[in-house]
Amino acid sequence: MSAFDTLTIAMPKGRIFGEATELLRQAGVPLPADVSEDSRKLTVSAPEAGLSFLLVKPVDVPTYVEHGVADLGVVGKDVLLEEARDVYELLDLGISPCHMAVAGLPDWSPVLHPKVATKYPRIADRYFREQGQQVEVIKLNGSVELAPLIGLADRIVDIVSTGRTLKENGLTELEHITDITSRLIANRASYRLKSGRIQDLYEKLASVVEKGEPV
Amino acid sequence: MAKPREFEKPTGVRDFPPRVAEKKRAVEERVRVCFERWGYREVITPTLEYFETVGGASAIEEHKLFKLLDRDGQTLVLRPDQTAPIARVVASMLREEPLPLRLYYHANVFRAQENEAGRNAEFYQSGVELVGDASPEADAEVVALAMEALQACEIEPLQIVVGHIGLLDGLLSERLTDRSQAALLKESLGQRNFVAYRNQVRRFQLPKEDEENLLSLLRIRGNREQLTVLRDLAHTGRTREAVSHLEAMWDALEDMGAAGHVVLDLSLVGSLDYYTGIYFEGYGSAKGAYLVSGGRYDRLLEQFDRPTPATGFGLKTDRLMEASPSFDREGERIALAYSPKAREEAFREARRLREAGQAVFLYRFKEGETAVPAAMRKSFDRVLEVKEDGHVRI
Numbered sequence: 001m002s003a004f005d006t007l008t009i010a011m012p013k014g015r016i017f018g019e020a021t022e023l024l025r026q027a028g029v030p031l032p033a034d035v036s037e038d039s040r041k042l043t044v045s046a047p048e049a050g051l052s053f054l055l056v057k058p059v060d061v062p063t064y065v066e067h068g069v070a071d072l073g074v075v076g077k078d079v080l081l082e083e084a085r086d087v088y089e090l091l092d093l094g095i096s097p098c099h100m101a102v103a104g105l106p107d108w109s110p111v112l113h114p115k116v117a118t119k120y121p122r123i124a125d126r127y128f129r130e131q132g133q134q135v136e137v138i139k140l141n142g143s144v145e146l147a148p149l150i151g152l153a154d155r156i157v158d159i160v161s162t163g164r165t166l167k168e169n170g171l172t173e174l175e176h177i178t179d180i181t182s183r184l185i186a187n188r189a190s191y192r193l194k195s196g197r198i199q200d201l202y203e204k205l206a207s208v209v210e211k212g213e214p215v
Numbered sequence: 216m217a218k219p220r221e222f223e224k225p226t227g228v229r230d231f232p233p234r235v236a237e238k239k240r241a242v243e244e245r246v247r248v249c250f251e252r253w254g255y256r257e258v259i260t261p262t263l264e265y266f267e268t269v270g271g272a273s274a275i276e277e278h279k280l281f282k283l284l285d286r287d288g289q290t291l292v293l294r295p296d297q298t299a300p301i302a303r304v305v306a307s308m309l310r311e312e313p314l315p316l317r318l319y320y321h322a323n324v325f326r327a328q329e330n331e332a333g334r335n336a337e338f339y340q341s342g343v344e345l346v347g348d349a350s351p352e353a354d355a356e357v358v359a360l361a362m363e364a365l366q367a368c369e370i371e372p373l374q375i376v377v378g379h380i381g382l383l384d385g386l387l388s389e390r391l392t393d394r395s396q397a398a399l400l401k402e403s404l405g406q407r408n409f410v411a412y413r414n415q416v417r418r419f420q421l422p423k424e425d426e427e428n429l430l431s432l433l434r435i436r437g438n439r440e441q442l443t444v445l446r447d448l449a450h451t452g453r454t455r456e457a458v459s460h461l462e463a464m465w466d467a468l469e470d471m472g473a474a475g476h477v478v479l480d481l482s483l484v485g486s487l488d489y490y491t492g493i494y495f496e497g498y499g500s501a502k503g504a505y506l507v508s509g510g511r512y513d514r515l516l517e518q519f520d521r522p523t524p525a526t527g528f529g530l531k532t533d534r535l536m537e538a539s540p541s542f543d544r545e546g547e548r549i550a551l552a553y554s555p556k557a558r559e560e561a562f563r564e565a566r567r568l569r570e571a572g573q574a575v576f577l578y579r580f581k582e583g584e585t586a587v588p589a590a591m592r593k594s595f596d597r598v599l600e601v602k603e604d605g606h607v608r609i
Binding site: 068086087089090092188189193195 | 372374407
């Protein structure tokens with residue numbers, strides 16, 4: 001297999017990486033046993049499968065793919081919506097399901113100068129504009145749940161999977177924005193120049209994914 | 216905003232140092248030779264155009280245009296592409312010229328970019344427009360010429376992907392009575408979001424066969440054989456005509472010996488309300504981006520009151536400069552160092568070398584100096600010295 005045929009896949013570290021490699025194994029892609037989510041390496045190669053993985057921050061996955069240093073990527077739809085990169089969105093892998101929601105204190109009622117804290121300013125801005133609501137969006141990088149408690153914002157926009165984090169902070173979900181799962185994305189040129197290998201991997205994954213969901 | 220430092224430039228514009236400028240010139244020269252060999256002639260249009268005319272007709276969205284006002288308060292734009300200005304020229308200055316017209320350009324175009332800093336707002340394109348020819352041969356010609364231009368820049372591997380907007384439109388509307396559904400699907404294809412496309416198709420609750428047909432459009436990728444698949448999907452006259460046009464174009468490409476790197480993909484769409492027939496993109500070794508895009512735009516010229524079919528493409532010169540290998544320079548760069556007393560001999564030698572096609576850089580030895588400084592030697596292929604006796608030494 002020539003070097004040109006190796007596919008580089010950018011993946012977020014942690015849970016998504018674990019689930020995605022599990023999916024690849026189910027699809028019959030031979031991955032070495034030491035390819036696992038608790039690896040501390042930044043690159044992992046699976047020569048037998050002709051794959052190599054870049055382990056990066058989730059929000060950076062579409063960047064690596066858009067610039068072509070990775071041919072493919074696995075990334076949450078939340079990141080794709082927020083980053084708006086020019087990549088192919090090939091397949092819904094159905095892993096790491098969660099949703100994007102508006103949350104606030106249980107007794108929340110409309111305020112005069114609404115403020116929304118979020119790690120996803122683009123998604124929040126677009127959502128409230130589409131609702132015809134005028135809000136100020138405040139970008140935070142973490143601990144978003146704190147914002148309504150201390151009066152920085154009256155609501156937040158964030159990812160909800162089990163709802164436990166919201167509950168623990170005394171918040172409640174107010175509006176459902178959109179469902180989120182991880183997607184397989186591809187670089188525009190790789191999609192063309194390595195189409196055979198990408199198509200092959202796509203079909204293997206698609207057959208595993210389709211089995212898991214009612215068609 | 217803070218006052219800019221003296222070396223700063225506006226966001227998105229670049230200086231080209233000599234080595235980059237040389238590469239740009241070399242790429243443009245190679246593609247120019249291709250264009251001229253196919254009978255295309257250069258046109259040059261102004262950097263400024265009216266927003267009302269060229270700005271509105273352009274395929275580039277309004278929010279990406281650089282706008283300014285002239286003395287009369289008219290809104291002007293820095294040209295966002297070169298196709299609309301050429302359409303204006305064809306409909307005005309060249310109105311009486313017999314068709315078809317074959318025109319080419321090298322031009323800088325301007326587009327406001329969002330994402331991160333460092334993306335170009337001014338970039339270079341070289342391309343052709345073939346105006347007044349609706350035939351499959353005309354489409355084959357521009358595809359073949361685009362490929363030849365990429366090959367002239369030693370792009371390898373190379374692939375040209377061809378879609379067809381009119382055919383896609385036809386296949387969608389044969390299965391969807393609601394125009395807004397077709398628009399949604401085309402938008403998803405334009406965003407290269409196949410997940411959304413599939414979800415939308417399933418949500419429409421169509422008859423099983425129609426649903427399967429629409430989903431299969433994502434899979435129709437490959438060589439000529441895919442055209443037979445398309446023929447089976449096409450039900451109405453207009454759609455069948457589009458398939459026939461593609462088949463005839465493919466035949467013409469084969470007769471040109473240029474079908475080798477061409478791939479059909481109906482999910483490939485360009486700017487949606489601009490292209491009417493084939494749309495194509497060319498990919499090469501560049502990381503991540505396409506090097507050329509083009510297609511048929513039969514409705515543009517009517518906006519300039521000369522309804523005429525047209526087809527063409529634009530090469531992304533900046534990406535081509537990056538993707539192509541470094542080209543050998545013709546002739547050598549020679550430093551010719553001389554002692555003041557041997558100046559006449561040195562100048563005679565320099566002229567002789569220049570006439571032989573070499574680039575000669577003159578260097579006068581300073582008082583007591585006997586050799587060219589090492590730091591300077593590095594930038595030349597050869598260093599010649601003409602000492603006081605008038606002899607040339609290497």
